[in-house]
Amino acid sequence: MTIPPILDQLDVPDLDFAFQDTPDLHHLLAELRARKPYAVVPFAGTRAVLLLTHDLVSAALKDEQTFPAPAMYSLTTEPVLGRTLQCMTGDEHRLHRAIVSPPFRRSLVTGWIEPLLEPFAHTLIDRFDAAGHTDLVAEFTTRYPVLVIGKLLGLPVGDEATLLRWAHDLFYFPLDPPAAQRASREFADYVLPIIAARRRDPGDDLISRLVTEVVDDTTLSDEQVLAFLRLLFPAGADTTMLALGNTLSALLTHPDQLAILRADPAENVQWAIWEGLRWEPPVGLLPRACPAATHWQGLDIPAMTPVIFAINAAHRDPTKYPDPHHFDLTRRATTMLSFGQGPHSCLGSWLALAELRTGLRALLDRLPDLRLAEHAAADATVTSQVGTALRGPTALRVEWG
Numbered sequence: 483m484t485i486p487p488i489l490d491q492l493d494v495p496d497l498d499f500a501f502q503d504t505p506d507l508h509h510l511l512a513e514l515r516a517r518k519p520y521a522v523v524p525f526a527g528t529r530a531v532l533l534l535t536h537d538l539v540s541a542a543l544k545d546e547q548t549f550p551a552p553a554m555y556s557l558t559t560e561p562v563l564g565r566t567l568q569c570m571t572g573d574e575h576r577l578h579r580a581i582v583s584p585p586f587r588r589s590l591v592t593g594w595i596e597p598l599l600e601p602f603a604h605t606l607i608d609r610f611d612a613a614g615h616t617d618l619v620a621e622f623t624t625r626y627p628v629l630v631i632g633k634l635l636g637l638p639v640g641d642e643a644t645l646l647r648w649a650h651d652l653f654y655f656p657l658d659p660p661a662a663q664r665a666s667r668e669f670a671d672y673v674l675p676i677i678a679a680r681r682r683d684p685g686d687d688l689i690s691r692l693v694t695e696v697v698d699d700t701t702l703s704d705e706q707v708l709a710f711l712r713l714l715f716p717a718g719a720d721t722t723m724l725a726l727g728n729t730l731s732a733l734l735t736h737p738d739q740l741a742i743l744r745a746d747p748a749e750n751v752q753w754a755i756w757e758g759l760r761w762e763p764p765v766g767l768l769p770r771a772c773p774a775a776t777h778w779q780g781l782d783i784p785a786m787t788p789v790i791f792a793i794n795a796a797h798r799d800p801t802k803y804p805d806p807h808h809f810d811l812t813r814r815a816t817t818m819l820s821f822g823q824g825p826h827s828c829l830g831s832w833l834a835l836a837e838l839r840t841g842l843r844a845l846l847d848r849l850p851d852l853r854l855a856e857h858a859a860a861d862a863t864v865t866s867q868v869g870t871a872l873r874g875p876t877a878l879r880v881e882w883g
């Protein structure tokens with residue numbers, strides 16, 4: 483068999499981009515981009531095209547025709563989450579997205595959800611603020627978005643430990659499929675009776691809104707509501723946890739920037755969040771596939787080639803962001819690729835931004851002189867999590883006061 487020309491030569495021979503991390507990923511991506519706008523890299527035993535510039539990644543995200551999301555998600559998430567938006571395309575995707583979108587609109591997030599967030603952040607901080615030290619990943623960033631999802635679904639907060647376990651196990655599907663399948667079944671057993679109850683007697687929560695929404699005479703079946711609710715854990719809770727961790731990691735390792743933020747939090751919190759999302763986007767290396775052979779942006783890509791959208795390389799493209807490796811919240815750039823672009827762009831971006839703002843503000847207000855503990859810098863570094871697509875810190879051991 484002849485290897486198609488584009489895949490002829492590997493640019494990185496010894497690093498599998500599906501599974502392996504490298505200590506200085508950004509340096510490697512920058513070096514590759516300086517050579518050409520894409521690279522050919524090992525990926526799960528095959529060869530993938532890695533898109534490295536802002537222009538290519540943005541064009542690819544918007545091009546559902548060439549890189550339909552279901553080509554990858556039907557393998558990576560459908561077996562455990564069910565058939566979600568990620569596994570749909572075209573008219574079916576548009577219809578389903580229209581049904582589930584209303585609760586996530588900006589106006590509703592601001593009016594309905596944002597006021598609920600602050601008490602959650604403070605409840606978590608109440609548990610550790612007297613101690614003077616904690617690991618913010620274990621005690622805050624992991625817990626806070628899961629509590630928010632539980633609240634949105636109208637689930638009793640008493641089930642915090644169970645919700646956390648489901649969120650963790652569904653997230654770790656690529657590494658531990660049996661645990662993810664078990665979490666998926668347990669979640670179904672728990673939530674199906676609640677869906678039935680909300681159909682009979684709708685309230686003010688997300689599940690009630692999902693079961694009552696009608697678009698083009700279509701409503702969601704129980705199975706479709708269930709799949710969407712499962713998706714909220716990996717798509718909504720884990721991404722937000724990593725985003726908050728990445729911004730905190732950046733601030734704690736750049737005390738000059740933390741000082742700028744502290745000088746005027748009301749003005750700077752949102753800019754710190756945007757810059758954190760640019761500097762280390764939680765979805766860093768988004769894998770898609772190209773089911774049919776294509777000539778795209780001057781590249782001849784063979785059928786069934788995995789194509790990785792390197793959002794983290796796009797965010798450090800010097801033609802778009804001057805001095806891109808510098809974490810600088812005064813650059814005031816809004817990061818448009820962190821939440822994707824095009825038909826599958828993030829449904830929860832307004833909610834995520836509200837959660838990040840509220841969480842960061844609460845930590846700053848409650849923990850004076852927040853700083854990394856001694857010898858905590860290595861853990862606080864952002865690394866790959868669960869394969870390489872997602873990135874965040876493993877621990878943020880901090881002290882204050």
Ligand code: HEM
Nearest residue numbers: 567568717718721722725765820821822826828829830834
């Ligand atoms: C900072 C936090 C977040 C980040 C960085 C993020 C990032 C993303 C990205 C990059 C995509 C596009 C994936 C692709 O094109 O394949 C996406 C899709 C999605 N996100 Fe988010 N997300 C975040 C928070 C949330 C939250 C809080 C929710 C809801 C509770 C949510 C729900 C979704 C859903 C449902 C999709 C699939 C949309 C579709 O396929 O039509 N996300 N997100």
